[in-house]
Structure formats: C-alpha cells, structure tokens
Amino acid sequence: MSKAHTLANLPDAExxxxxxxxxxxxxxxxxxxxxxxxxxxxxxxxxxxxALGLAMPLGSIDVSFHRDDYSSKxxxxxxxxxxxxFDVAGAQIVLVDDVLYTGRTxxxxxxELYDYGRPDRIDLAVLVDRGGRELPIGARxxxxxxxxPLPDTQELVLARGGGxxxxxxxxMLKERPDA
Amino acid sequence: MRNxxxxxxxKLQHLLTTEGLPREIITTILxxxxxxxxxxxxxxxxxxxxxxKSIFNLFFENSTRTRTTFExxxxxxxxxxxxxxxxxxxxxxxxxxxxxxxxxxxxQADMFVxxxxxxxxxxxxxxxxxxxxxxxxxxxxxxxxxxxxxxxGLLDMYTIRHYKRDxxxxxxxxxxxxxxxxxxxxxxxxxxxxxxxxxxxxxxxxLLPTNVERMGVRVFHNIDEGxxxxxxxxxxxxxxxxxQGALLPSxxxxxxxxxxTPERLALAKPDAxxxxxxxxNRGVEIDSAVADGTHAVILPQVTFGIAVRMAVMxxxxxxx
Numbered sequence: 001m002s003k004a005h006t007l008a009n010l011p012d013a014e015x016x017x018x019x020x021x022x023x024x025x026x027x028x029x030x031x032x033x034x035x036x037x038x039x040x041x042x043x044x045x046x047x048x049x050x051a052l053g054l055a056m057p058l059g060s061i062d063v064s065f066h067r068d069d070y071s072s073k074x075x076x077x078x079x080x081x082x083x084x085x086f087d088v089a090g091a092q093i094v095l096v097d098d099v100l101y102t103g104r105t106x107x108x109x110x111x112e113l114y115d116y117g118r119p120d121r122i123d124l125a126v127l128v129d130r131g132g133r134e135l136p137i138g139a140r141x142x143x144x145x146x147x148x149p150l151p152d153t154q155e156l157v158l159a160r161g162g163g164x165x166x167x168x169x170x171x172m173l174k175e176r177p178d179a
Numbered sequence: 180m181r182n183x184x185x186x187x188x189x190k191l192q193h194l195l196t197t198e199g200l201p202r203e204i205i206t207t208i209l210x211x212x213x214x215x216x217x218x219x220x221x222x223x224x225x226x227x228x229x230x231x232k233s234i235f236n237l238f239f240e241n242s243t244r245t246r247t248t249f250e251x252x253x254x255x256x257x258x259x260x261x262x263x264x265x266x267x268x269x270x271x272x273x274x275x276x277x278x279x280x281x282x283x284x285x286x287q288a289d290m291f292v293x294x295x296x297x298x299x300x301x302x303x304x305x306x307x308x309x310x311x312x313x314x315x316x317x318x319x320x321x322x323x324x325x326x327x328x329x330x331x332g333l334l335d336m337y338t339i340r341h342y343k344r345d346x347x348x349x350x351x352x353x354x355x356x357x358x359x360x361x362x363x364x365x366x367x368x369x370x371x372x373x374x375x376x377x378x379x380x381x382x383x384x385x386l387l388p389t390n391v392e393r394m395g396v397r398v399f400h401n402i403d404e405g406x407x408x409x410x411x412x413x414x415x416x417x418x419x420x421x422x423q424g425a426l427l428p429s430x431x432x433x434x435x436x437x438x439x440t441p442e443r444l445a446l447a448k449p450d451a452x453x454x455x456x457x458x459x460n461r462g463v464e465i466d467s468a469v470a471d472g473t474h475a476v477i478l479p480q481v482t483f484g485i486a487v488r489m490a491v492m493x494x495x496x497x498x499x
Contacts, residue, residue, distance in 0.1 A: 062214060065226040074190075074497025075228070075490075077207065081217035088222075115223040 013158065013169040016127050016143035017044070021051045023141045024094070024125060028052055031092045035059035037109050038080055040098030040158035043169060044127060048096060057085040061095075066108035082112060089117035094141075098158035100126040103137035128171065130156050152176070183305050186314070193305045193318040194491050196327040197369040205372060208490050209337050215493075216486035218255060228493045229258035232289040236262045237279070238321070239295040244457055245321050245331075248481065249292050252488035258289075258496075276300060277307050284308075289496060290317045298324030298361075317495040319488075325361050330491060331456050332365025334484040336373060338476055339411055341483065342452050346370070350377040352405055352447075353396075354439065355415030355464050356386045358426075362456045363415055367394050381405035382437065385426040402437050406446045412474075414439055414455040417464050430463045440466045444474060452476045 033056040036045025042060045049058045064079035095109055106124060113119060125141035131149025150156060155174045160167065182199055186192040191204055218224055234253045238246055246262065253260045265279065280291065293301045301320040308316050322328040336346075343349055351370060357363045357380050370378055371394070378396045380387065392398055399405030406412065417433060427433050444453065453465075453474045461467045469475060 064214070065218070065228060070228055070493075070497055075211060075493050077211070079211065079214045081214040083217075111227070115218075115221045115225070117222050 010156075010171045010173060011128075011144050013127060013171045016171075017047055017051075017169060019143040020125060020127060020141055021048065023143070024048070025052060028054060028094070029092075030055050032056060033059060033086050033091050033093050035061050035084065035093055035095050035109075035113070037095065037097045037105060038062045041096045043158060043160045043167075044098055045096040047167065047169065048125070056091075059084045059086065059093075061109050061112050063105055063108035063112055066111040068104055068108065084113075084116050087117065088113060088119050091117075091119045092121050093119045094123045094125050096125050098127050099156050100124070100129045100137075100139050100142065101132050101156075103133050103135035106137050107135055127158065128156060183302065183309070191491075191494055192314070193301070193320075194329050194495065195301050195305060195318065195320045197329045197332045197365045197372070198327065200329075200369070200372065202372050202374075205333065205336065205369060208333055208487065208494065209340060211490040211494060212337055212483070212486040215255075215489040216483060218489075219482065219485065224255055225257055226255060226489075227257050229253065229256035229289075229496050232256075232258045232496055233287060234258045234260050234290045234292060234492070235283050235288050236260060236292045236321075237283075237294070238262070238264050239266075239276075239293075239300070240322070242294055242322070244481075245294065248484050249319075249321060249330075249488055252485050252492060253292075255485070256489055256493055256496075258492070276303065280304050280307060281311075284313055284316060288316055290319065290492065292319045292321050293323070294321040295323050298326035300324075319491060319495070322361055325359055326364065328361040328365050328456075329369075330484070330488050331362050332369045333491070334480060334487040335362075335366050335413065335454060335456070336369050337483045337487050338454060338480050339452075341479070342476060343410060346373040346375050349375050349410045350379065350408060351375055351411040351413060352379040352381055352399075352409045353413045353415065354381040354402065354405070354437065356418050357382050357391065357415065358386045358388050359418040360415050363413075364394075366413060367396060371395050379405050379409065383427070402439075402443055403446060406443055409447045410451055412439065412444065412447060412451060412453045414453065414459075414465050416456065416458065417460055419460075430460070434463055434466075438462070438464055438466060439469050441468050441472065444469055444472075454480055457481070 032054055034045045034049050036042035061082045062080040064076040123140040126139045127143050129142045129145040153176055155176045157172050159170050159172050184193045184195045236246055250260050300323050301318050305318045320329055353363050379399055380396045381399045381402050455477045459465055459470055
C-alpha cells in the first residue's frame with residue numbers, strides 16, 4: 001500500500017454530504033423516494049431528505065434477510081424491520097448507503113426492494129466509494145472515491161453525534177474484528 | 180448434564196423446551212421475530228434464507244393450526260416443506276419413530292418439526308441425531324405430550340412484550356387445565372426466565388399438577404380472587420380429548436366456575452390483555468363476549484406465531 005489511509009487524512013463527512021446534495025439536486029423531484037440502508041445509510045438518508053426538501057416519505061431497509069452470507073454466518077443479530085412507506089411499484093428510488101465496498105449489501109437491498117414491488121428506477125447514492133467491488137455495481141452519486149482501495153483488514157464506517165450536534169456525521173476507520 | 184438444545188458454541192441447536200433456555204436466547208428469538216412480522220405486510224411475503232432446505236413436519240398427533248403456521252413460516256423462508264401425518268400404533272413407538280427419522284434423514288432432511296403424543300419424543304430424535312453424528316439436522320418441538328410446546332410459549336412471550344413491553348412489572352394469570360397443558364408449562368418456564376413479577380395459576384385442584392407451586396406460581400382455586408389486578412390473562416383450552424375419568428362434572432359446570440366472562444375480566448387491570456392458544460371452546464372456558472372483545476389479542480397471537488416460528492427456524496438453520 002503506497003499511501004495508507006489514516007484517521008487524519010479521512011475526508012470530512014459533513015463536507016462530503018454537501019457535495020452529495022449538490023450532485024443529487026438537479027436530478028431529484030417530487031417522485032424521488034430515498035431509502036437508507038441500516039444503519040449509516042439511514043442517518044445519511046435522513047440528512048439528504050431534509051437538505052433536498054423531498055416530499056416522498058423516507059424509507060429504510062435492513063438487508064439481513066437477503067444477505068448472501070447467511071449459510072456461513074447465520075441470521076444476523078439485531079436485524080431491524082424494513083420500512084417502505086410508499087408504493088414501490090413504479091417508484092423512482094435512490095438507495096442511500098454510507099460506504100460502497102463489495103456491492104453485496106446493495107445487491108441484497110435491491111432484492112429486498114423487489115419484495116415490495118417493481119420500481120421504475122433504482123439509483124445509488126453513497127458518501128464514499130472505498131473500492132474492493134465484488135459485483136458489477138456502481139453508484140450514480142458518490143461524494144468521494146478513495147484513490148487506493150482500503151485493505152480488507154480495515155473498515156470504514158459512518159458515525160453520528162459525538163460532537164455538539166446530535167445529527168453531525170463523521171467517518172471512522174477501524175480494524176475489522178473478524179479480519 | 181449438557182442442555183441438549185444448545186450446541187458447544189452456546190448456540191441453539193434444537194428447540195425442545197423453554198425450560199432452562201437461557202434468557203439471552205429467548206430475548207434473541209423475540210428480537211429476531213420483530214422484523215419477520217413485518218414481512219407479512221409485503222407484497223412478496225417470502226425471504227430467501229432457507230432456500231434449498233428441506234423441512235419435514237412430522238405430526239404423530241393431529242393438529243391443523245400448529246402444522247399450518249409452521250408450514251407458512253417455512254414457506255415464507257423459501258424452504259421446501261414436506262408434511263407427514265403419521266398415525267402410529269401404540270406399540271413399538273420408539274423404534275418406529277427412529278426408523279422414520281433415519282429414513283427421512285436419508286432424504287437429506289435439514290429440519291424436523293415434531294408433534295408427538297408422548298412427552299420426550301423430540302428429545303429422543305435429537306439424541307439419536309447427535310449419537311449418529313447428524314448435527315446438521317435440527318429438531319423443533321411442536322408439542323410433545325403434556326411436556327412442552329416451546330414455540331407457543333415463545334409466541335406468547337412475544338405477544339406479551341408487544342403489548343406490555345416490560346415483563347418484570349407484570350402479574351400474569353394462567354386459567355384452566357394446567358394439568359394436561361404443555362402450553363402452560365412452556366409459558367411458566369419462559370415467564371420465570373424473563374422475570375415476570377407474579378405468575379398465578381387458576382384452576383380446580385383436579386386440573387392442577389401435584390406440587391405445581393414448585394414451579395414458582397401462586398395457586399388460586401377461585402377465579403375472582405385470582406384475576407384481581409392482573410395485567411395478562413392466559414386462557415387454556417379445556418382439553419376434552421385428554422380427559423380421562425371424571426375430573427369435572429360437566430363443561431357447563433366448568434364455565435360457571437372458571438369461564439372467563441366480561442364480569443370476571445373486569446376484576447383484572449383495565450388494560451389487561453386476554454390470550455388463548457386456540458382452538459377456543461366458546462362457552463366452556465371463555466365467553467364469546469370476551470373472545471371477541473377489545474381485550475382479546477387471540478388473533479394477533481396467531482399472526483405473531485408465524486413470525487416467531489420464522490425466527491426460530493432461521494436461527495437454527497443459519498450456519499456457524
């Protein structure tokens with residue numbers, strides 16, 4: 001690894017959020033429905049929903065039931081219910097996640113969405129693309145792409161709060177416990 | 180002795196009884212069931228978790244409702260379900276049972292859901308699978324004799340938690356034929372583990388097991404006294420087909436003394452819920468006005484039962 005990513009040179013999540021809002025604004029409208037992926041994607045989607053002033057109610061999705069590692073890892077503990085408060089059939093959906101990595105979560109989220117109906121369109125918005133894709137999936141909106149993919153031993157996650165504002169987002173780099 | 184339902188990694192291997200089931204596992208099952216309940220609201224009520232798995236419903240004793248809810252739960256998890264209603268002769272039951280299990284194992288079964296008139300039959304199967312090195316096959320007890328009906332007990336816990344949130348402040352009354360009831364036993368063990376403040380059983384002496392107090396319950400023979408101030412009323416079915424000899428004068432007489440009427444329910448807390456594992460005998464243990472009234476959560480119990488069974492089966496079948 002020529003240039004290791006450290007906590008110090010991680011981009012500021014709030015700045016990236018502003019970038020994402022700017023990139024999405026020309027393309028969203030009254031029919032745009034955001035669906036955040038648990039947990040970081042939901043926080044991000046809440047902020048985007050407010051910033052973009054979207055009319056369609058915000059959805060959230062938990063991909064535990066569609067994960068492809070169930071047969072090796074078992075049922076994911078702490079699975080939450082998905083909440084899709086609009087009619088998916090014919091909807092214009094933007095899936096929102098904090099970090100795009102292998103693409104497996106996005107695949108699972110799309111399967112989950114299809115259990116509710118057939119959307120007209122699904123786009124993907126992420127804060128950071130960390131590289132390491134294992135499926136043919138790309139984000140339409142991405143605020144930041146790491147120059148070098150992160151090694152598998154590291155985990156990039158979104159954190160919320162911790163500062164003066166409850167909703168303040170920040171990026172954190174961690175060692176993967178199972179790596 | 181090692182708890183045969185827990186494997187050496189501390190995970191659930193079989194679900195045989197709520198007795199001795201650790202609190203963390205009960206809570207994990209209840210937590211896991213909540214998102215499964217939401218699946219029922221979707222257009223496509225199907226998840227891919229158990230795709231390619233074969234579940235055998237082995238019903239040595241007739242049951243329509245329990246078998247149906249297990250079947251729906253398994254199908255919503257995309258498993259292949261094979262229903263076997265086996266009418267056994269009373270002779271040589273043990274041998275036949277294990278032969279059946281061996282044959283179905285040879286058909287690549289992944290899970291057995293077992294209902295049997297003899298207490299301990301699901302244990303026997305679980306022990307046999309362990310002794311023959313078939314740890315990849317899981318057993319769910321769907322009711323054995325008078326012993327246990329753990330998924331019913333767990334769905335009852337899910338129902339209580341759904342309406343009452345916290346177990347530790349509750350007074351719960353179980354009313355009826357505790358003697359013949361595997362449901363009551365599974366409820367009492369689960370509630371004890373979850374820390375329910377007070378568990379009461381209300382029944383005539385003839386319908387109570389001897390030394391029932393040792394299970395940690397308060398015994399009432401008078402229903403009016405027993406219902407006073409309770410948060411939850413769990414009715415039991417009067418098990419007519421299990422009655423041997425004259426334990427009761429008549430169903431009408433029973434209703435007079437122990438039937439849940441609106442007047443009696445008024446003695447419980449104003450926000451008390453009324454549960455019943457079904458099928459109900461209207462006019463025997465419960466008045467229609469109560470069964471169809473605002474306190475009854477009997478139909479939600481059925482719906483929650485599917486989610487709880489989905490949670491149990493997917494926890495058992497998941498790897499690692």
